[in-house]
Amino acid sequence: MKTSLLLLCCGLAVATVQAGFRNLNDGAHLSGPKLTEKDLTGRVIAVEEWGYQCPPCKASLPHIAKLAKSYEKDPRVAIIGSHVQNRDESAVRDLLKKNGCEYPVYQWFGVDGSPSAPGIPFAYVVNPKGEVIWQGNPYSKFAEFEKAIAEAVKTMPKLPQGSLLAGVEINHCKDVVKRLVAGQNIETVLRQLEARASRGGAAADEAKAIIERCEEWAEETEATIRDNMETFPSKAIALAQTYARTFPKRSAELKQELATLAKDPIVTKLANSRANYDKLIKTKAETANARKQLLSKVKMQLRQLATFAETATETAKEDFEEVKALWEDFSKTLE
Numbered sequence: 001m002k003t004s005l006l007l008l009c010c011g012l013a014v015a016t017v018q019a020g021f022r023n024l025n026d027g028a029h030l031s032g033p034k035l036t037e038k039d040l041t042g043r044v045i046a047v048e049e050w051g052y053q054c055p056p057c058k059a060s061l062p063h064i065a066k067l068a069k070s071y072e073k074d075p076r077v078a079i080i081g082s083h084v085q086n087r088d089e090s091a092v093r094d095l096l097k098k099n100g101c102e103y104p105v106y107q108w109f110g111v112d113g114s115p116s117a118p119g120i121p122f123a124y125v126v127n128p129k130g131e132v133i134w135q136g137n138p139y140s141k142f143a144e145f146e147k148a149i150a151e152a153v154k155t156m157p158k159l160p161q162g163s164l165l166a167g168v169e170i171n172h173c174k175d176v177v178k179r180l181v182a183g184q185n186i187e188t189v190l191r192q193l194e195a196r197a198s199r200g201g202a203a204a205d206e207a208k209a210i211i212e213r214c215e216e217w218a219e220e221t222e223a224t225i226r227d228n229m230e231t232f233p234s235k236a237i238a239l240a241q242t243y244a245r246t247f248p249k250r251s252a253e254l255k256q257e258l259a260t261l262a263k264d265p266i267v268t269k270l271a272n273s274r275a276n277y278d279k280l281i282k283t284k285a286e287t288a289n290a291r292k293q294l295l296s297k298v299k300m301q302l303r304q305l306a307t308f309a310e311t312a313t314e315t316a317k318e319d320f321e322e323v324k325a326l327w328e329d330f331s332k333t334l335e
Contacts, residue, residue, distance in 0.1 A: 022110040030083055031096050032104040032333065033281075042166050044077045044152040045111060046145070048123040048138050051085030052092050057121045060139040061099040067146060068103035073284070075166050076156045077149060081105035084120060093332075102333050127152045161282060164217045165210065172203035173210055180214060182221075183242045187249060190214060218247055222254065232319045233261040234270030241275065266308055266316045270323050276301060277326050285334070295334040302327050 021037060048064055050057035064079070071077040080103065083092055087107050096105060111126050115135045123138035125148045134148030157170050162182040170177060173196070179189045190211060197207040221243050228236040240258050244251040261267055280298065285291040305324055 020112045022112065023106055023108045028106045028108065030081075030087075030089060030105045030107055031093050032081075032102055034329070035078070035080070035104050040078055042128050043075070044128060044149060044156070045126040046077070046079045046123065046149050047082055047109065047111060047114065047126075048080075048121060049082045049084045049110075049117050050121045051083060052088060052095050053085055054120050056137075056139050058095065058099075060121045060142075061095070061101055063142050064138065065099050065101040065103070067149075068101070069286075071149075072102075073161070073282070074153070075159050075161065075163060076153050079103050079149075080109055082109040083107050084117075097335075125149055125152060128156065164214050170206065170210075172206045176210065180210070182217070183245045185248055186214060186246055218243070218250070221246075225254065225258075229258070229261065232322060233264070233267045233316065234274055234319050234323065237262060237267065237271040238274040238278070241271070264316065266311060267319065269304075269308060270316065270319055273301060273305060273323050274326070277323075277330065281330060291334050295331065298327060298331045298334060302331065 021040070024035060024037060024040075026034065048060070050060065052058070064081070068079040071079060081096075081101070083105060092105070111124075113130070113132070114124050114126070115132060119137075121137060121139050122135070123145050124135040125133050125145070127133050133152060134145065136144060138145045157165075157174065157177055159166060160178055160181050162184075163177070164180045164182060164186070165177060173193070176189055176193065180186050193207040193211050197204045197211065221239060225236045225240050225243065228239070237258055240251070240254055244255060262271075280294065280301075283294055285294040302324070305320070305327065309320065309324075
């Protein structure tokens with residue numbers, strides 16, 4: 001699996017799902033947040049296969065929605081709906097909305113190597129090592145389904161939002177878990193880990209592995225920034241801002257390369273809009289009133305985008321459309 005949620009094995013046990021995914025793409029996306037392989041590697045993945053014309057499936061949806069909500073802010077878990085009947089996007093979305101389902105749903109999604117369903121609804125749970133640890137009917141055996149997820153999660157440290165250590169089992173360096181977060185200066189922590197790594201033993205091996213994980217994140221992030229400079233400059237700038245806060249000393253050269261892009265006022269506005277999106281998408285909106293307030297903020301962002309749509313330079317047109325689509329998809333999940 002590509003999703004670096006990722007990595008290696010030393011005294012630090014790093015679990016990555018070995019299988020790939022089927023139909024994890026925009027064309028198959030039906031509802032909820034969009035995912036990439038990188039969003040999934042190293043996580044507990046719970047998949048429910050269902051259909052909008054199946055009565056037991058429809059009865060199961062409120063329970064799955066509640067379960068998904070309980071793990072919504074937990075980066076260790078991904079709960080995904082796989083719609084396996086004829087695609088009727090409008091009917092599926094209406095049904096999901098009616099049942100408060102805000103988790104990702106794809107048409108015919110699957111984890112490679114997953115069990116064949118004897119019927120629907122059918123669910124399975126895959127641990128971070130890529131092993132199917134439970135399968136069955138999530139409606140008649142919901143307690144078992146829920147327990148399988150909870151038991152798998154127990155083997156993983158609870159991580160803060162933006163953690164660089166997703167998918168990593170830590171035994172000796174628990175004191176650094178909350179300090180290794182994207183957007184927070186980690187250079188001092190890495191120096192401390194380097195000193196720890198020089199002492200030998202299991203703790204030293206774990207420190208080395210953590211350092212390597214952070215280096216991988218830096219390399220991946222820098223590559224993503226460079227890949228987006230031409231087509232999606234605002235994405236490059238927004239991500240570079242996070243990168244610079246995480247590695248302030250090593251980001252100087254990258255800042256110089258992005259300086260020219262930042263001179264375009266539309267690109268800068270789009271970068272700010274992306275930053276606002278990243279902030280609001282993490283907002284808890286558990287009550288109807290909170291959802292209404294959040295939706296109001298989202299619509300305000302869409303109105304702001306509309307004010308400079310016509311002035312976007314040719315190079316920023318595709319960038320603008322992607323930012324607009326982010327906000328529109330977010331709005332749909334709240335309406």
